[in-house]
Amino acid sequence: MTRQHLKVAVIGGGSSYTPELIDGILRYHDEFPVRELVLADIEAGAEKLAIVAELARRMIARSGKEIALRTTLDRREAIAGADFVTTQLRVGMLEARSLDEKIPLSHGLIGQETTGAGGFAKALRTVPVILDICRDMEELAPDAFLVNFTNPAGLVTEAVLKHSRIKTVGLCNLPIDTKMQIAALYGVEPERVFIEMAGINHLHWTTRVLLDGEDVTASFLKTLASGKGLTVKNVPDLEWDAAFIASLGALPCSYHRYYYMKNEMLAELASDFERTGRTRADEVKSVEAELFDIYRRPEVTEKPKQLEKRGGAYYSEAAVRLMKSIYADKGDIQVVNVRNGGIVSCLPDDASIEVNCVIKADGAHPLQLAAPLSPQIRGLLQLVKSYEELTIEAAVHGDRRAALQALTVHPLVGDAALAKTVLADILEANAAYLPQFATLVP
Amino acid sequence: MTRQHLKVAVIGGGSSYTPELIDGILRYHDEFPVRELVLADIEAGAEKLAIVAELARRMIARSGKEIALRTTLDRREAIAGADFVTTQLRVGMLEARSLDEKIPLSHGLIGQETTGAGGFAKALRTVPVILDICRDMEELAPDAFLVNFTNPAGLVTEAVLKHSRIKTVGLCNLPIDTKMQIAALYGVEPERVFIEMAGINHLHWTTRVLLDGEDVTASFLKTLASGKGLTVKNVPDLEWDAAFIASLGALPCSYHRYYYMKNEMLAELASDFERTGRTRADEVKSVEAELFDIYRRPEVTEKPKQLEKRGGAYYSEAAVRLMKSIYADKGDIQVVNVRNGGIVSCLPDDASIEVNCVIKADGAHPLQLAAPLSPQIRGLLQLVKSYEELTIEAAVHGDRRAALQALTVHPLVGDAALAKTVLADILEANAAYLPQFATLVP
Amino acid sequence: MTRQHLKVAVIGGGSSYTPELIDGILRYHDEFPVRELVLADIEAGAEKLAIVAELARRMIARSGKEIALRTTLDRREAIAGADFVTTQLRVGMLEARSLDEKIPLSHGLIGQETTGAGGFAKALRTVPVILDICRDMEELAPDAFLVNFTNPAGLVTEAVLKHSRIKTVGLCNLPIDTKMQIAALYGVEPERVFIEMAGINHLHWTTRVLLDGEDVTASFLKTLASGKGLTVKNVPDLEWDAAFIASLGALPCSYHRYYYMKNEMLAELASDFERTGRTRADEVKSVEAELFDIYRRPEVTEKPKQLEKRGGAYYSEAAVRLMKSIYADKGDIQVVNVRNGGIVSCLPDDASIEVNCVIKADGAHPLQLAAPLSPQIRGLLQLVKSYEELTIEAAVHGDRRAALQALTVHPLVGDAALAKTVLADILEANAAYLPQFATLVP
Amino acid sequence: MTRQHLKVAVIGGGSSYTPELIDGILRYHDEFPVRELVLADIEAGAEKLAIVAELARRMIARSGKEIALRTTLDRREAIAGADFVTTQLRVGMLEARSLDEKIPLSHGLIGQETTGAGGFAKALRTVPVILDICRDMEELAPDAFLVNFTNPAGLVTEAVLKHSRIKTVGLCNLPIDTKMQIAALYGVEPERVFIEMAGINHLHWTTRVLLDGEDVTASFLKTLASGKGLTVKNVPDLEWDAAFIASLGALPCSYHRYYYMKNEMLAELASDFERTGRTRADEVKSVEAELFDIYRRPEVTEKPKQLEKRGGAYYSEAAVRLMKSIYADKGDIQVVNVRNGGIVSCLPDDASIEVNCVIKADGAHPLQLAAPLSPQIRGLLQLVKSYEELTIEAAVHGDRRAALQALTVHPLVGDAALAKTVLADILEANAAYLPQFATLVP
Numbered sequence A, B, C, D: 001m002t003r004q005h006l007k008v009a010v011i012g013g014g015s016s017y018t019p020e021l022i023d024g025i026l027r028y029h030d031e032f033p034v035r036e037l038v039l040a041d042i043e044a045g046a047e048k049l050a051i052v053a054e055l056a057r058r059m060i061a062r063s064g065k066e067i068a069l070r071t072t073l074d075r076r077e078a079i080a081g082a083d084f085v086t087t088q089l090r091v092g093m094l095e096a097r098s099l100d101e102k103i104p105l106s107h108g109l110i111g112q113e114t115t116g117a118g119g120f121a122k123a124l125r126t127v128p129v130i131l132d133i134c135r136d137m138e139e140l141a142p143d144a145f146l147v148n149f150t151n152p153a154g155l156v157t158e159a160v161l162k163h164s165r166i167k168t169v170g171l172c173n174l175p176i177d178t179k180m181q182i183a184a185l186y187g188v189e190p191e192r193v194f195i196e197m198a199g200i201n202h203l204h205w206t207t208r209v210l211l212d213g214e215d216v217t218a219s220f221l222k223t224l225a226s227g228k229g230l231t232v233k234n235v236p237d238l239e240w241d242a243a244f245i246a247s248l249g250a251l252p253c254s255y256h257r258y259y260y261m262k263n264e265m266l267a268e269l270a271s272d273f274e275r276t277g278r279t280r281a282d283e284v285k286s287v288e289a290e291l292f293d294i295y296r297r298p299e300v301t302e303k304p305k306q307l308e309k310r311g312g313a314y315y316s317e318a319a320v321r322l323m324k325s326i327y328a329d330k331g332d333i334q335v336v337n338v339r340n341g342g343i344v345s346c347l348p349d350d351a352s353i354e355v356n357c358v359i360k361a362d363g364a365h366p367l368q369l370a371a372p373l374s375p376q377i378r379g380l381l382q383l384v385k386s387y388e389e390l391t392i393e394a395a396v397h398g399d400r401r402a403a404l405q406a407l408t409v410h411p412l413v414g415d416a417a418l419a420k421t422v423l424a425d426i427l428e429a430n431a432a433y434l435p436q437f438a439t440l441v442p
């Protein structure tokens, strides 16, 4: 770790989330003394980058911390010599996300940003870009950590683990959000709660809840987990059925609603879309426009309250906590995405998983699970992981066969003919962002 | 093996399939010299049992073989001292099957005898009865083999492997049927074809085809497997898409249509039912009535041609080939259902699998697969196996939680709310056959 | 965790090590506020127990801490309601250890307290007593932790994991000692050193050394590990060969000398014994006599310096650090003995292993290893573990077959005829302590 | 399989074993119609090659079979277009073997051709030559099978599996010899006996014996296996101890005497050598001289009786049975050396193992074991396999570190200092045959 001059590069620095990250960096600056912060973005994002950077500079100035902030449209310049590279990019921007939501809906399928056919399209666009970043890092910052927030974060992490030598940890704010909500339900400080999460990004189960070291999982599931108890901003918060939760024996994550409540979720998405002609991406566009209007105002020198609507609760918390624990060799426990290596024994060794890890200077060390996963959990997890494996193959090699199989087996598609049609639409609509598939297109 | 006096007990001896079995026993009598054959059935099947037995006696007489044929309504009497016990029973008879097909359809789901919600209901009814038979065997014929044809045959085999000490092999005619069809497509004797099948009953993939020892899998998949090539009587024979087969890299089995062609299959089943008000069970009832009319005729002394319509091609072939290879310690290769023990490395050790086995006097010895299963195959297989595991738990212990989870995760249901509703219907409609669930019913 | 009234029971409380433990409890009393401390021992140890207890009382009085100290000859009384039960008993006392060292030597074998034929004899005597303690705990303190220091600590821990429901962690001072020595070699605080140990008790390898988060393993092995660098009191400290350490790619533990330097170690033990007629046990007897003379003196109110000779450096440190981390749900990393569950992938899931664990209120959570173990390490580890597995079978069931195989395969015996002779001697000499073998003795 | 013109290449064709192989080929010519047989050898073996070839021609002429026999000193010519390549070469000839036996003895260790330090030296010499042959095959006969008899046959097979794409099966006559002896003990035809062997070459255990399909293992071990019952020519036939066999629960192979009877075997080897100044290699030299005298006689037109002394009982039987089963896609069961792939679950997937396999045209398909191996067997097997793994690394890469570790962990060495000394001697004495170690030698 370069202790003298700690440098962080943010790829996709023009994101509306950046003020959140700046806020976190400032809050934890004593423990994580960033000296140089480079926000990189692409040409198309130059204007947003400039706006965000100006706000960031005002936030830094207000804090009195000594951080040199720079912007660049040259990614390699940002990466060179960095200690940490974080990615919060969105290939194709919100326009592409909008299509990820609408194309599946047009075939009677759930259209969602990170899972199902929508998440699949996003993965095809994103994985090659992340691997390009890794190649830059291998050349220009070979010892740096890639802290990846870009969705689908688990799948992207697995792609990096399989196709690059760069050290990486995949991150999502859902685990810390869940822990915070559980602590709030019990009315205690988060430190008094220990939870065991097992699974993969956006498909993990909370299998154990300990309060002051005592296992309260059974009572927790009985009294608290049903109903609206736990939720996140990005996912419609339909209520869980108590009998279902009891039979599952674990707390599902918010995204599980797309699986366990598939029919209801589809109905809701479809009727919303029919009614408004808009999807979540379109709403986000409005939120973002509104946010950037605020960011522009010179009097704004703090992260604006309105950012919370965006759905990134604890986003900076998660990112900065991870980086500072690596920096300080802290040894605390965080739920992140890492190489499996036998921890989730029903998944391949080289899969990425999302579990409790001890964060040390050399990275994240996953902890043994208290027990092997139940059959309830195991089968669905394995199926979605096989989808991820196939999708990585498709994304890296432009492999249409893997792509067709990935969509076919995904529980939110689950039909070969349908998969074929949806795949054709996705490849066509995203052609500009999928050069790896170009050679075979007639 | 009792060499002096070979005794076979047939539980569910009144089945319309029995003449098929008798035919096989007579054909192979030189190598498998059955001396005593006991057909057992329940009171409700007494009349059919008598008809079948009379036909069987005429068939035996015609053959000139020395086989003592007896009937009984006391299962234990049939089992005592047997060398082989075969089961071809149907708990709840065709009436129950009819409901297995109709209840799911009424919820917009595929209703099928051995898979999905229908197969689930059949499993709940069947597993306890088979385990009762095993307990009788443990007492009265502890060294006998249970040759199980009763569907869902793979799930039932796993239940026996987990909950009894009886030696068992599960059987389906699909593997031999597939091999015969492949040989016919190449226009060669079946001996010249060697196929590797991997998976579980009614969900296996043919991953390798060898002709005269040469691996022809790629060309086989390219030229022959698409289209209607391979099919079985019990499953609507929709054509496979060539691009899909190519991307799968293996030949799916007939029942895979319910998964890979879920939408089209459901549409067909639903429209047939809407049009006719009948399901496959209702057709089978007609076929059976017709068959029994023929069986009754004294002039009939052979297996009638009409039996072929029933869908049991190679049924007796499969059953008698297995028993005679055990009897003769033959060492030939047959595809049967056995304990996994690491052969399909992505499934639990104690799962049942359907793969190539060497048949010796001590049972079936599975062979190593040429390569681990591809992700295309792995995920779906694992999910359905976790469904089977949960269903066995539900069937053996009357565990409603396991039942709800089993239906929820099954790819042909895949929604918790729907699973809950369907489960309620199934438990109510089958209450007479599900004593294990009785104690908790209000 | 009973927060109001923290009770610790020490089985074998009359041990000369007890003042060490008292010292630790007093030093950490703020974080681990023991209220009740019960020292239990057997009738034969009553006198030593009284002496030790008096010293302990003086130490407590001097510290001003409020701890009620009691002694008892009724183990069950000590256990009832305890939060922690620690074991530091020695079945057969030093007399038995003396035989454990001499019997193997008389057959030309290494005679050592915890490994080889000597450790085997100790295991046969100890395992049943520890399991009796567990049965008492299951009845009288079912939620308490068993903190086991009794050697062979790894084997004993595995026996408890396999044959009891009691939560247990096995402990040795070697890991912390090694870490302290490495820190001292680098001249840094121990917190700046992170080491990965992998293996089993008294047969672990230090596979990674990180200094301030940087991997310095290669240079560490090159410059520091050869020579006398690391050592412990209990094991003759022959120097490691630099080429050997380089080829091993890891730092062996002190007890590895019995394996890798088998011939030299045997020669030294044999010549010492021939020269002096005494073994280590006999020396320890002298040390103990001297220690108890000191303990008796009323003016002694602290742990005497002479205790260090006894070989238990960091003994209390290890024990109290473990208990206080459990008590405080601390989440720090300690190397302890726990159930494998896939962490050391080349050993059975139900084996005990000695690795880095996060210590939480519910026990020790092992961390993933950075990489699978090398073949250099793997084979020897697996062989010794199979010895442990067989020895547990022998110890629990009085199984002479398992006992003969255990000794035969142990690398320090390695010959069936020799194993048979040594086993006969061991069973005869220890007959008073091996009731489990009594029934079969003619 | 080239059905028109079946060609077999024999590398090391000048071996005294060749008439045995010719005999087998002639005996089975109807089923395995060899048309072209090429005996290849090196310059130094030209004379022996000529003598053997002349005898072979006389044998062929006498049989009236149509086989074109050729000799060559150009290995590549022999390999080009072959269907089977068999290897019976001996790098360094008997002179090197003599040293393999004497060098270890000079350090107080067992000196044996295929195991321990002697087998290690042989492996270092042999593996690179076999891999050169594989490279020739990849170029000149890419679809041919390598049937490897060259010792250490299991280790060599693993080297080929890991470092070449050539199809290979490793062979030893011990398994068939064992089966024949068991059949003889029962006085039955070999077909009535089915045995399960598990382990690796020259270290397999017979874990099950079935007679007419009935498991007679327990009684077999009790009544027949102790004493001299089973033995082979190459290994001094010390008697097994009945109690030891009972506790092992399996029949060890002949070479196990070097492990389980290490001390007695060493004593015998050492005293023989002291008495006679000769080892087994020296005896074999005499036997060979005698054999070649016989081979030279024009009136000899059959395999001479004296060949039996050489120790290759069933050698040709094993080799020709394997090749003809591959040729004929036979599907019978033979015990051969193949890739593990999970069959012996306690060994790495890419290890070679020696187990029952079904022999088909595409090679050998291992069968599932009836049960996982017991701890008695597991530990020793794993240790020796880790030795093999290290030895392959040493042999392929000239890796002195791996070499030192290989010898250190081997149970017949088991001491690092000793391993270092013996290794130095081996590398010096074999320098002419170990070019892979040359670059680092000063």
Ligand SMILES: [Mn+2]
Pocket: A151, A153, A171, A172, A173, A174, A202
């Ligand atoms: Mn997320």
Ligand SMILES: [Mn+2]
Pocket: B151, B153, B171, B172, B173, B174, B202
């Ligand atoms: Mn079937």
Ligand SMILES: [Mn+2]
Pocket: C151, C153, C171, C172, C173, C174, C202
């Ligand atoms: Mn210790």
Ligand SMILES: [Mn+2]
Pocket: D151, D153, D171, D172, D173, D174, D202
């Ligand atoms: Mn051999």
